[in-house]
Amino acid sequence: MHRLLLLLCFTLSLAPAQPPGTNYDETKVPKYTLPDPLVMADGTPVKDAAMWRKQRRPEILALFSEQVYGVTPKAKVKLRTEVLEMDKSAHGGLATRKQVRVWFGPASDAPFMDLLIYLPNGAKGRVPAFLGLNFGGNHTVQPDTEIRVTKSWVRAKGNVATEAERGTGSSRWPVDMIVKRGYAVVTAYYGDIDPDFDDGFKNGVHALFPRTSSANEWGSLGAWAWGMSRAMDVLEKEKEIDAARVVLHGHSRLGKAALWAGAQDERFAVVISNDSGEGGAALARRQFGETTARINTAFPHWFAGNFKQYNGKEDTIPVDQHMLLALIAPRPLYVDSALEDEWADPKGEFLGALGADPVYRLLGMPGLLVKEFPAVEKPTLDGSIGYHIRKGKHDVTDYDWTQWMNFADRHFKRAAR
Ligand code: GTR
Numbered sequence: 001m002h003r004l005l006l007l008l009c010f011t012l013s014l015a016p017a018q019p020p021g022t023n024y025d026e027t028k029v030p031k032y033t034l035p036d037p038l039v040m041a042d043g044t045p046v047k048d049a050a051m052w053r054k055q056r057r058p059e060i061l062a063l064f065s066e067q068v069y070g071v072t073p074k075a076k077v078k079l080r081t082e083v084l085e086m087d088k089s090a091h092g093g094l095a096t097r098k099q100v101r102v103w104f105g106p107a108s109d110a111p112f113m114d115l116l117i118y119l120p121n122g123a124k125g126r127v128p129a130f131l132g133l134n135f136g137g138n139h140t141v142q143p144d145t146e147i148r149v150t151k152s153w154v155r156a157k158g159n160v161a162t163e164a165e166r167g168t169g170s171s172r173w174p175v176d177m178i179v180k181r182g183y184a185v186v187t188a189y190y191g192d193i194d195p196d197f198d199d200g201f202k203n204g205v206h207a208l209f210p211r212t213s214s215a216n217e218w219g220s221l222g223a224w225a226w227g228m229s230r231a232m233d234v235l236e237k238e239k240e241i242d243a244a245r246v247v248l249h250g251h252s253r254l255g256k257a258a259l260w261a262g263a264q265d266e267r268f269a270v271v272i273s274n275d276s277g278e279g280g281a282a283l284a285r286r287q288f289g290e291t292t293a294r295i296n297t298a299f300p301h302w303f304a305g306n307f308k309q310y311n312g313k314e315d316t317i318p319v320d321q322h323m324l325l326a327l328i329a330p331r332p333l334y335v336d337s338a339l340e341d342e343w344a345d346p347k348g349e350f351l352g353a354l355g356a357d358p359v360y361r362l363l364g365m366p367g368l369l370v371k372e373f374p375a376v377e378k379p380t381l382d383g384s385i386g387y388h389i390r391k392g393k394h395d396v397t398d399y400d401w402t403q404w405m406n407f408a409d410r411h412f413k414r415a416a417r
Pocket of ligand 1: 251252254277278295
């Protein structure tokens with residue numbers, strides 16, 4: 001009960017009150033025209049895969065960097081790792097739990113993230129993995145008392161994590177179910193990478209890089225995406241994990257970050273967006289649920305300064321979110337929504353996925369096989385873009401995980417288990 005209450009408070013604290021005047025009426029969505037992912041900014045049509053790859057893809061990537069998420073610093077940071085702890089008989093012998101500290105830089109006081117890794121025991125050869133950041137600290141992922149409690153600030157300056165939160169996020173991390181299907185689970189606390197509050201980009205990994213002109217400076221979504229790539233650097237060296245089969249996933253703000261990471265870093269084999277909404281998979285031009293003005297006001301530290309000029313002027317953004325999804329192509333992409341998560345605009349997320357379809361098809365991939373907004377819990381698992389909408393609220397559930405693993409199995413040509 002105590003746990004449930006904590007989880008509830010935690011969830012509520014993440015979701016600011018939805019402002020009056022938010023449109024939830026489909027008949028009141030004004031008409032909009034999406035920019036064509038297959039037409040260059042100067043109007044030239046993209047005629048083939050090579051032109052997409054060499055010209056249009058870099059053009060779109062640069063627009064998202066400059067205008068939306070901010071420019072990710074190019075400088076390489078040398079990582080230092082240390083295995084803090086390992087137990088080969090975790091989860092009743094199903095898994096090996098490993099906690100690996102990853103320092104961003106050689107300095108003894110360099111910032112670090114702790115990776116929590118579960119490897120399925122008894123696997124033959126390297127295993128595919130699901131990688132995703134968590135919202136509350138690794139100790140919230142499972143009730144297991146061996147998991148280190150994060151020392152990073154939680155959600156607000158000076159707010160520390162506590163023992164009482166142990167396992168409170170475990171319904172979103174069904175470790176047993178995942179390792180039983182032969183996948184490793186890898187996670188880290190997003191606040192280890194960049195604490196989620198507006199501090200003028202002084203803390204977290206932002207502090208590792210020189211400040212730039214604020215207009216295109218990377219925000220927190222960019223920093224979390226960067227952290228996902230650093231986790232991938234570590235996985236490339238983990239001998240039990242097949243780095244060519246890493247599925248990157250993220251929920252809500254972390255779904256936005258996962259899409260941005262997957263767009264920039266092509267080492268991620270599959271990318272999953274769960275309830276990512278505005279600034280994620282949902283079309284910005286569709287006026288339904290959260291708006292650009294609202295997200296920029298409630299979370300001024302998430303995006304580049306330039307993005308604020310589009311508050312209330314979504315039609316002038318040179319990109320829309322279907323183009324972010326198209327940057328994942330030809331790699332498999334999965335988008336999902338929840339029926340009661342109207343703030344994230346489920347239909348806008350589906351239309352984002354559909355809008356990426358022509359790029360997949362240009363690249364010779366099947367794209368999204370459904371063209372109409374599907375019925376609840378009728379997942380589309382074939383094709384290179386998967387989608388489902390499930391019953392219930394803004395959350396991550398076993399239903400979602402089941403579809404993600406079914407989708408990944410198909411793409412990795414693994415027999416269903
Ligand atoms: C909400 C925000 C959404 C989404 C969500 C979350 O308050 O408006 O865009 O990111 O938080 O991350 O849980």
